[in-house]
Amino acid sequence: MDRNILLVSEKDQKAYLPYFISDIEKIYKNSNKKYSSYQDVIEEEYILPLNRFKNACFSRFRETLNLVIHKEHGSIIKALDLGLELSFNYKLNPIIIAACRNLDELDLYLDCLEEDELFDFDCFEIKFEVAPEIYKSYAKDFYK
Numbered sequence: 001m002d003r004n005i006l007l008v009s010e011k012d013q014k015a016y017l018p019y020f021i022s023d024i025e026k027i028y029k030n031s032n033k034k035y036s037s038y039q040d041v042i043e044e045e046y047i048l049p050l051n052r053f054k055n056a057c058f059s060r061f062r063e064t065l066n067l068v069i070h071k072e073h074g075s076i077i078k079a080l081d082l083g084l085e086l087s088f089n090y091k092l093n094p095i096i097i098a099a100c101r102n103l104d105e106l107d108l109y110l111d112c113l114e115e116d117e118l119f120d121f122d123c124f125e126i127k128f129e130v131a132p133e134i135y136k137s138y139a140k141d142f143y144k
Helices: 021-029 038-045 056-071 076-087 094-099 103-114 136-142
Strands: 005-009 014-016 047-049 125-129
Touching (some): 005 094, 014 094, 021 038, 056 094, 056 103, 094 103
Antiparallel strands (some): 005 014, 014 047
């Protein structure tokens, strides 16, 4: 079953990228038995630790290179050019780049981001699972 949701979970400290079953099957069949099941493909390729995105500027650059070179099979020059451009776009979460399946999805997201109309982005749903915040005053009273 396709999973067209990007879930960023602070609780799990993981990002769960969207995927199509057809992509999972293709990766599995072409893996030369690197994966023992479809679930292995999902866990290795579509579930990423959040610490991978700790340095946002570098992560935007790295994820753009990955998108252009590995997913789009584009040139290194194009990847470097776009990577440098996006690395300093502080509004852009690098996890979004990792979740994009192709440059068209990224371009659409960037257009929506620039126009401040993210509700128009429909390539995949984006959910943030944020850990509850304990207020300092509450915590201070609790530990008295």
